[in-house]
Amino acid sequence: MEKLKTSLTRNNLVRLKAGEEILFSGDLHTARDQAHQKLVEIIRKGKNLPLELKNEIIYYCGPTATPKGKAIGSCGPTTSSRMDDFVEPLLKKGLLAMVGKGRRSKKVREAIKKYKSVYFIAPSGCGALLAEKVVAKKLICFGNLGPEAIYRLEVKDFPLIVAIDSSGKSIYEDL
């Protein structure tokens, strides 16, 4: 398994192939349904985004509350397809990659190919195991959404599988 110690860049991202496993160390930004809706609304109105999306990775995740003495609570991936309609405007803003669980629409696959992005899946239903891979959690924006806010997670050796690579190839072609 390849260990990616530094943050992913567009250059090493395009070399990853569907099905490949990596241990990622770097930053992930959590965002799920409501945060996506807000971000895309801001883009549509031509206003300034509350965070820089360029070269960042979005993680479809809404963690539990953080127990005392821990960096984060349980924090596994949520279903990615609910975010399908919001993907393209974010990729246009330079978003590097997405992490979630499950299949994506054809439109998302095409957009991933067009923008040279990657869609990863993380162990689903394994929020406690993934919590151990998170070193720090910081609120970035939309704090009034609670678990649906955008948090920056600093992760170490976070297990990921390439589900759709930058050529648009998916591990779910038969499903």
Next chain:
Amino acid sequence: MNKKLMQNALENIVKEASFSLRKDVSKLLRQAYSREKNKRAKKALAWILDNAKIAKKESLAICQDTGLPVIFVEAGKDVTINSSLVDTIKKGVEIGYRKNYLRPSIVDPLRRGKSFYKGAICHLDFSPNIKGLKVTILPKGFGSENKSQLKMFNPTTSLEKIEEFVVETVKKAGPEGCPPFVVGVGIGGTSDYALLLAKKALLEKIDRPNPDKFLNSLEKKLLKKINLLKIGPMGLGGNSTALAVKIKKAPTHIAGLPVGVNISCHALRSATVALKS
């Protein structure tokens, strides 16, 4: 019934359900792991088993989706049920969620906004066979709940068509619903009741045969068909798409044959407490 004691008992089952995998579920997951030949699916099953160990040891939720709490209350003949008793139960669940840092996952369905803890769903039943109260909590995660299906069949429909519907529902659920699944099926009653039966089926011990011989063979047949779908954990393939199928039935109307399917992810969580009156 002492309010404080009841609330404590409720807090405890919230904790138990959220942090510790059910014994029967854990047993079938371990069996699936040792049986699985597909390397990648086996690794995903190992993650699932590790996750359960970490959750228990670290008092972390098995899944960040700590669910919409569904409460099943069964009352014996020596108990008087009133609204304040139900309020006490719901309050205990709410406190349990808060105290254990579980995720507030409940919102107004249309306004959305910031999520909260209040809003557990409570089903009441009466049983002449028990004394006191039996309270069960099923924290239902929505990755799998979103995959629920109901179909109102014609009364003359063949069993094959019903089987096809169940298998197709699992196929549609795919990797998003977090396989290996436990598939609950409710046959009969009304539309709402078929779905409630399907959910209640998830509370049965999944490592035990159905006492109804016909349903037991149907469960086995469906499980075999579902595992031929090769979805597997995280959609990585292999033979572990479902751990078990559980079926419940109830009398229905001469004009109908409702079938409900309620899917649970591999983190099928529930816990029960018996309370004396």
